[in-house]
Amino acid sequence: ENIFDRSRMAPKTPIKNEPVDLSKQKACTPERNPITPVKLIDRPQPDPWTPTANLKMLVSAASPDMRDREKKKELFRPIENSEQSNTPDLLQYDMIDDCTVDEFEKQRPSRKQKSLGLLCQKFLARYPSYPLSTEKNTISLDEVASILGVERRRIYDIVNVLESLHLVSRVAKNQYCWHGRHNLSQTLKTLQEAGELQYGELMTFFQHKEQDSDYKFGERKKETIPDSQDRPLLDFSEPDCTSASANSRKDKSLRIMSQKFVMLFLVSKTKIVTLDIAAKILIEETQDTVDHSKFKTKVRRLYDIANVLTSLGLIKKVHVTEERGRKPAFKWIGPVEFPGKTDELRGHSPTSDPLPGMQRGACAPHKICATRRQRFTRHASFNSTQPCEGTRRKVSSEPNSPRQERQDEYCSKMINLAAVCRQKIEEDTRNPSITSPLSLLQVPGDSEFCVNPLPQAVFPVVQADVPNLSLPNGINSQALHPSTPAACQTENRKPTLLPNQPFLCFPSSSLFMLCSSLQENNLRETLPTTGDMGNKRAETQATVPPAASQKRSSHKCASPSAPVDDQEPAAKKQSMEESDVPLSLVVPKKVFESPKAESIPGSGCTSASHLEAFHLDLTSPAAPEATHKESTKPLDSQEQEKWSQNKDPDEPSPGKEHISKENANQPLLPQYLYVQPTAGFNFLFSANQAPGAISLAASQLPSLSVPCVMVPSAALASFPLVCSPTVTSPLSPVPEGTFSTATSMNFSMSGLASTTPVFVGTTAVVTPKVSPAPSVDPQQPAHPTLHLSPVLASSCGAVKLDSPVCMGHPVTLLKLQQPSSAPLTPKTIRPARHEAFFKTPGSLGDPVAWKKNEGNQTRNASSVQRRLEISSTNPD
DNA sequence: CGATCCCGCCACATT
DNA sequence: AATGTGGCGGGATCG
Numbered sequence: 001e002n003i004f005d006r007s008r009m010a011p012k013t014p015i016k017n018e019p020v021d022l023s024k025q026k027a028c029t030p031e032r033n034p035i036t037p038v039k040l041i042d043r044p045q046p047d048p049w050t051p052t053a054n055l056k057m058l059v060s061a062a063s064p065d066m067r068d069r070e071k072k073k074e075l076f077r078p079i080e081n082s083e084q085s086n087t088p089d090l091l092q093y094d095m096i097d098d099c100t101v102d103e104f105e106k107q108r109p110s111r112k113q114k115s116l117g118l119l120c121q122k123f124l125a126r127y128p129s130y131p132l133s134t135e136k137n138t139i140s141l142d143e144v145a146s147i148l149g150v151e152r153r154r155i156y157d158i159v160n161v162l163e164s165l166h167l168v169s170r171v172a173k174n175q176y177c178w179h180g181r182h183n184l185s186q187t188l189k190t191l192q193e194a195g196e197l198q199y200g201e202l203m204t205f206f207q208h209k210e211q212d213s214d215y216k217f218g219e220r221k222k223e224t225i226p227d228s229q230d231r232p233l234l235d236f237s238e239p240d241c242t243s244a245s246a247n248s249r250k251d252k253s254l255r256i257m258s259q260k261f262v263m264l265f266l267v268s269k270t271k272i273v274t275l276d277i278a279a280k281i282l283i284e285e286t287q288d289t290v291d292h293s294k295f296k297t298k299v300r301r302l303y304d305i306a307n308v309l310t311s312l313g314l315i316k317k318v319h320v321t322e323e324r325g326r327k328p329a330f331k332w333i334g335p336v337e338f339p340g341k342t343d344e345l346r347g348h349s350p351t352s353d354p355l356p357g358m359q360r361g362a363c364a365p366h367k368i369c370a371t372r373r374q375r376f377t378r379h380a381s382f383n384s385t386q387p388c389e390g391t392r393r394k395v396s397s398e399p400n401s402p403r404q405e406r407q408d409e410y411c412s413k414m415i416n417l418a419a420v421c422r423q424k425i426e427e428d429t430r431n432p433s434i435t436s437p438l439s440l441l442q443v444p445g446d447s448e449f450c451v452n453p454l455p456q457a458v459f460p461v462v463q464a465d466v467p468n469l470s471l472p473n474g475i476n477s478q479a480l481h482p483s484t485p486a487a488c489q490t491e492n493r494k495p496t497l498l499p500n501q502p503f504l505c506f507p508s509s510s511l512f513m514l515c516s517s518l519q520e521n522n523l524r525e526t527l528p529t530t531g532d533m534g535n536k537r538a539e540t541q542a543t544v545p546p547a548a549s550q551k552r553s554s555h556k557c558a559s560p561s562a563p564v565d566d567q568e569p570a571a572k573k574q575s576m577e578e579s580d581v582p583l584s585l586v587v588p589k590k591v592f593e594s595p596k597a598e599s600i601p602g603s604g605c606t607s608a609s610h611l612e613a614f615h616l617d618l619t620s621p622a623a624p625e626a627t628h629k630e631s632t633k634p635l636d637s638q639e640q641e642k643w644s645q646n647k648d649p650d651e652p653s654p655g656k657e658h659i660s661k662e663n664a665n666q667p668l669l670p671q672y673l674y675v676q677p678t679a680g681f682n683f684l685f686s687a688n689q690a691p692g693a694i695s696l697a698a699s700q701l702p703s704l705s706v707p708c709v710m711v712p713s714a715a716l717a718s719f720p721l722v723c724s725p726t727v728t729s730p731l732s733p734v735p736e737g738t739f740s741t742a743t744s745m746n747f748s749m750s751g752l753a754s755t756t757p758v759f760v761g762t763t764a765v766v767t768p769k770v771s772p773a774p775s776v777d778p779q780q781p782a783h784p785t786l787h788l789s790p791v792l793a794s795s796c797g798a799v800k801l802d803s804p805v806c807m808g809h810p811v812t813l814l815k816l817q818q819p820s821s822a823p824l825t826p827k828t829i830r831p832a833r834h835e836a837f838f839k840t841p842g843s844l845g846d847p848v849a850w851k852k853n854e855g856n857q858t859r860n861a862s863s864v865q866r867r868l869e870i871s872s873t874n875p876d
Numbered sequence: 877c878g879a880t881c882c883c884g885c886c887a888c889a890t891t
Numbered sequence: 892a893a894t895g896t897g898g899c900g901g902g903a904t905c906g
Contacts, residue, residue, distance in 0.1 A: 110905095111881080111905075114883095115881075151883085152885070152895085153883080154894085156895095156897055157897085160896095172894095173894090174895070253897085253898070254897070254898080296900080297899060299879095300880085300899080301898085302883065303879090304881075307881080369884060575886080
């Protein structure tokens with residue numbers, strides 16, 4: 001048959017491997033598309049004749065993407081290529097002729113090449129993460145399908161997931177509109193909120209023990225679960241989507257499932273969700289009913305969703321080892337914290353609004369929800385299901401009261417649950433082997449997560465959080481509070497918070513983050529939850545954010561106490577991270593307002609507040625970004641612990657989160673992320689970039705500064721990395737070359753680490769030196785925004801991160817402009833303010849309080865990096 | 877052999 | 892009825 005077709009269709013060139021179909025295409029453009037999608041061609045028989053089919057073929061042939069694809073294939077199988085370039089074009093049938101089966105197989109695109117994840121990457125590569133509003137970004141399913149060489153069905157899988165996150169929206173039949181990640185933070189935030197309500201406890205629970213939880217809490221679960229069902233909530237479709245009708249079709253499970261799945265991550269303290277747990281939770285009602293087949297199907301779907309989310313750089317696959325064994329799981333590597341409210345952001349550019357933060361923040365929180373709800377409501381009629389929800393929604397829509405009440409109730413309920421969980425946890429904790437929640441998380445050898453505890457746990461704590469920033473989308477900063485305390489608690493870890501310091505130092509930190517202006521992303525702040533964070537970083541990815549996940553509401557209520565307990569264990573675990581790796585995160589600002597400082601004034605909390613000050617305005621001006629610099633550091637880091645102090649404390653108050661919002665307003669914080677070498681590679685992130693960016697596309701990189709940089713650890717050791725987004729021209733010598741490299745890389749793939757260090761950033765400067773004296777020189781003064789070198793910094797005056805604290809390690813950031821917001825002033829400033837902040841941390845945006853670490857002992861150069869301090873100075 | 881997940885049938889929705 | 896959507900699960904691959 002094939003032959004027949006071919007003859008007819010196209011003369012085709014025998015060329016390569018591709019099956020017949022290809023040949024057809026080839027006919028058109030022989031060289032280019034070696035890779036034709038099999039399907040089209042293959043299937044063609046049935047409809048080769050259809051106009052559509054032909055069209056598709058043509059399109060595919062023409063498409064550049066196709067070429068890429070082919071290239072990839074080649075890469076994958078160089079061997080094959082070399083040998084057979086021409087081999088079998090035949091299909092199976094043809095094979096008979098000459099090709100051996102083997103050859104055939106080789107040529108045949110591997111299953112992996114056809115994976116949904118890869119397809120999704122290609123899909124995403126076609127659109128900018130942050131499209132200009134002006135651009136038209138319509139997506140034609142048919143076109144894309146043909147270009148990518150897949151059936152439309154597959155595109156639906158991708159689009160449905162993207163739609164659930166609002167990266168796209170359906171405008172018409174066969175037409176979708178690409179929105180990009182501009183609103184991703186908001187969407188995530190919304191999901192997080194919704195998730196907490198729906199799954200907060202559940203997750204907590206599950207994480208501890210699934211079974212038990214189910215068992216015991218079965219009822220609860222049911223309750224919640226059902227609720228979850230409502231799609232509308234979650235979804236927001238677009239604001240208007242008028243298509244009320246839209247609701248139709250079942251619930252569009254893939255979309256809903258996707259949202260729910262994401263919610264689970266956002267709600268999870270560990271940020272790791274195992275497939276089976278997710279499947280159980282997502283299987284709606286059924287608690288027990290879960291028949292195996294249904295479960296299986298659900299899992300299948302989750303894989304589909306996970307592939308897309310992975311391509312988006314929001315999650316990554318990991319394995320969790322539990323008592324029962326290793327289980328597949330996914331870890332959230334996307335932004336974790338979202339600024340408080342934020343709706344507004346949407347349209348703006350991140351930097352654009354300088355002021356605002358506060359106000360908006362304040363009000364905003366529910367806005368979005370409300371909007372959606374309304375929408376839903378309209379549609380609502382349809383939603384027959386779950387009346388409850390409807391109710392709920394409505395309620396919620398009102399920002400005010402109802403919701404609160406509801407929460408309260410919820411809280412109370414949860415409290416019990418929490419208590420139970422806690423017990424379990426405690427028990428677990430005792431159990432050396434595992435801590436419940438964490439246990440799940442940890443992944444033993446697998447990826448990066450290891451369960452084994454390291455002796456020193458070093459988990460740095462981060463104190464500060466970054467408040468959110470002004471970024472429109474929202475950055476998130478809230479979360480930490482609660483957790484933070486916990487983290488701090490862990491004893492050892494108390495890293496470095498110094499009272500005033502804005503930054504934290506972690507002992508062996510694997511990485512640091514500093515935030516400067518961020519845009520969407522959040523910074524991840526800290527560590528609260530520790531485990532996650534550590535792990536994450538360690539691992540890898542760029543994810544910066546991991547951790548902290550705490551969220552608010554439910555937690556507050558429910559587990560106030562619990563968390564703490566839990567955390568300890570968690571911390572331990574974290575600490576464990578693979579060998580040394582602990583990472584440290586540093587966050588400049590922090591927002592706590594927390595009055596509560598109960599715990600320790602000086603320490604943690606306060607520091608946090610100081611952090612706020614930290615914010616720099618970098619962003620506002622222009623692009624402020626900071627540069628990053630780092631050096632690798634050796635290891636002794638642990639010493640650092642000494643420095644660290646704990647924070648403590650506590651609880652941040654609930655409200656804090658919101659508060660953070662205010663902070664958020666503030667312009668920015670520079671964030672830096674440093675990852676230890678151990679991890680395998682180092683990253684630096686600039687806060688500015690959107691989180692998503694990371695994963696993505698290289699395409700972005702070029703245009704902007706790259707948000708992340710990956711460097712092989714080894715490389716790092718020798719070189720410090722710096723990234724500064726803002727600047728366009730790379731100052732440092734290295735940069736260019738490296739740069740390019742960087743650009744080329746795709747972050748998404750973890751695998752990519754290049755051997756050489758990469759520097760990215762427009763401005764960035766890199767200093768080759770190792771930890772110790774970093775780089776003064778390298779940097780250039782040039783940018784306005786930041787400087788790395790201390791010297792410069794001083795000159796600039798604005799901000800400086802120095803590491804006085806850090807041991808010497810000099811990393812400094814300077815921010816020139818916008819002092820006002822920036823808290824950063826070094827020592828000088830500090831003193832006075834210092835007090836202020838204590839008093840009213842939250843309110844002051846600026847007060848900057850920097851803490852400094854003292855130098856604690858560790859001063860070695862190596863450790864330098866660890867400590868970043870901003871102000872350095874006074875501890876006071 | 878379990879984990880993944882491609883593939884595409886087919887039902888339901890929309891036009 | 893045709894076409895768009897997308898649930899669903901068999902069974903092929905991968906590891």
